[in-house]
Amino acid sequence: MTRCKVIMLVALCALVTLNAGCGGLPPSDGVEPGGAVVVIVVDADTSAPLQVPATVIAGGVRGLLQPSDEQLVLRNVPVGSGTPPTQPLTVTAEGYVTSVQQVQMAVTAATWVTVELTPADLATxxxxxxxxxxxxxxxxxxxxxxxxxxxxxxxxxxxxxxxxxxxxxxxxxxxxxxxxxxxxxxxxxxxxxxxxxxxxxxxxxxxxxxxxxxDTTIDVPGTVVDVFTQGPIEGAEVSIGGSTPAVTGPDGRFVAPDVPVGDQEVLVSAEGYENYHQTLQILPGIGEITIEIFERADDPPGDPFTVTGTVTLSGAPDNAGATVTATRLDSGTVLDRDTTDASGHYALFVPPGQYQITVEFEGRNISRELAVPPGGVIVEDVNFMLTVQ
Incomplete structure (x- = not known):
C-alpha cells in the first residue's frame, strides 16, 4: 500500500491559467453556478481594488466591475469542452495594461479568479x-x-x-x-x-x-513536469492535435508546431511515467501550458477509498450533513458521493484521474480540483471550510 498525504492538493492536467480558483456563490436567483465566473480585480503594485471601472470578458460574456463593487459575477459563461475546460479571460481598465489569461472552468460550481493589473503610463x-x-x-x-x-x-x-x-x-x-x-x-x-x-x-x-x-494553426509552448515533485521531465514526447511530436529538453520545455485552433488531443509519453491523453482547447494567445504526468505505479489499491478529508461547517452546530461529490473532469460524470458525519469526515472511492470535489450544504457549495494518481495512492487531507451562516 502506498500512502501519499496531500494537503489541499491542486494537481491539474494542463494548467493554462494564473490566480484562478473555484468556490461557491450564496443562493440568489436560482442560476446554476457552473457557468458563473466571479472576478476580483486588484492593482498589481498595491494589491488594492481598482479605483476605476474594469471591463471583463470571459468566454465572450462581458461585464463591468465598478469601483464600489468587491467582485463581478459573469453568468452563463460557456464551460467549454476541453479537459480541463477553459475559457479566455480579458480585463481592461483605464490606466492599466490589459490582462489576458486562460481560466479553468469549474464543472459544478462557480469559478473564482483574481486578476492583477499592471499600471500603465497614460502619457506613453x-x-x-x-x-x-x-x-x-x-x-x-x-x-x-x-x-x-x-x-x-x-x-x-x-x-x-x-x-x-x-x-x-x-x-x-x-x-x-x-x-x-x-x-x-x-x-x-x-x-x-x-x-x-x-x-x-x-x-x-x-x-x-x-x-x-x-483553418488557423499556432505554435504551442509548454513544459512537462512530475505531478508531485513539479520537477521537469526530459525526453518526454508531446503531440498536440496530430502535430509533429516535440521532445522535451532538460528543462522539460517543448514547442508543439502548427497546432490547429480548437479542441485538440494532447498525447504525452515518457519513460517511467503513465501515458497522458487529454483534450485541450487551443486558442490564439493561449500562452505556455504545463502538463503534469504521473510516475508509473502498479500497486493495486488496498483500502475502500482513494480520497478522504474533513469538511468544517462554520456557523453550524456540528459538521454533519454536507454532501461531498467527486466529478470526473474529462466527462462531467459523478463517480462517488458521501455525506459527512458530525466530525466532518468523508471518504470517496474513485479510480485514478482528474476530479472536481464539491461540498454542498443547505444551498451553498465550494469545490476544488485534484488528481488521484495510479498505484493505490490515497489522497488524504483534502479539507474544506464552508461558511453556512
Whole structure:
C-alpha cells in the first residue's frame, strides 16, 4: 500500500491559467453556478481594488466591475469542452495594461479568479477598441484574439479577446506605430498596422477587422513536469492535435508546431511515467501550458477509498450533513458521493484521474480540483471550510 498525504492538493492536467480558483456563490436567483465566473480585480503594485471601472470578458460574456463593487459575477459563461475546460479571460481598465489569461472552468460550481493589473503610463500608452466580424456574413466573431506589437515584431505585446458581439477593448498599448494581428478559431489570421495615440493625448478610432473563414494553426509552448515533485521531465514526447511530436529538453520545455485552433488531443509519453491523453482547447494567445504526468505505479489499491478529508461547517452546530461529490473532469460524470458525519469526515472511492470535489450544504457549495494518481495512492487531507451562516 502506498500512502501519499496531500494537503489541499491542486494537481491539474494542463494548467493554462494564473490566480484562478473555484468556490461557491450564496443562493440568489436560482442560476446554476457552473457557468458563473466571479472576478476580483486588484492593482498589481498595491494589491488594492481598482479605483476605476474594469471591463471583463470571459468566454465572450462581458461585464463591468465598478469601483464600489468587491467582485463581478459573469453568468452563463460557456464551460467549454476541453479537459480541463477553459475559457479566455480579458480585463481592461483605464490606466492599466490589459490582462489576458486562460481560466479553468469549474464543472459544478462557480469559478473564482483574481486578476492583477499592471499600471500603465497614460502619457506613453493608449487604449484602442474595435470589432471583429466575418468578412462574408458581417456577423460578430466571439473570442477572437487581437494583439498589438512593435512593427519589428520584437518587444512588448498587448492583446485581448472579443466578446460575443465581436467587440474588444485593449489598454496599455505603447503609443506609436503598432502591428496588429487577429486570430480566431475557424478563420485565417489577419494583420495590419495602426498608429496608437496615448490616452493623455486623445482617443483612438475603433478598428473593424474582417476575417476570412479557414483553418488557423499556432505554435504551442509548454513544459512537462512530475505531478508531485513539479520537477521537469526530459525526453518526454508531446503531440498536440496530430502535430509533429516535440521532445522535451532538460528543462522539460517543448514547442508543439502548427497546432490547429480548437479542441485538440494532447498525447504525452515518457519513460517511467503513465501515458497522458487529454483534450485541450487551443486558442490564439493561449500562452505556455504545463502538463503534469504521473510516475508509473502498479500497486493495486488496498483500502475502500482513494480520497478522504474533513469538511468544517462554520456557523453550524456540528459538521454533519454536507454532501461531498467527486466529478470526473474529462466527462462531467459523478463517480462517488458521501455525506459527512458530525466530525466532518468523508471518504470517496474513485479510480485514478482528474476530479472536481464539491461540498454542498443547505444551498451553498465550494469545490476544488485534484488528481488521484495510479498505484493505490490515497489522497488524504483534502479539507474544506464552508461558511453556512
Amino acid at each position: 500608452t493608449g487604449t484602442i477598441g474595435g470589432i471583429v466580424v466575418d468578412e462574408v456574413t458581417g456577423g460578430p466573431i466571439t473570442s477572437a484574439f487581437v494583439e498589438f506589437a512593435p512593427p519589428t515584431g520584437d518587444g512588448a505585446r498587448v492583446g485581448g479577446f472579443s466578446d460575443n458581439t465581436g467587440e474588444f477593448i485593449i489598454g496599455g498599448v505603447p503609443a506609436g506605430d503598432r502591428m496588429f494581428t487577429a486570430q480566431a478559431a475557424g478563420y485565417l489570421p489577419d494583420a495590419g498596422t495602426v498608429r496608437i495615440v496615448a490616452d493623455a493625448a486623445g482617443q483612438n478610432a475603433d478598428l473593424q477587422i474582417e476575417l476570412v473563414a479557414g
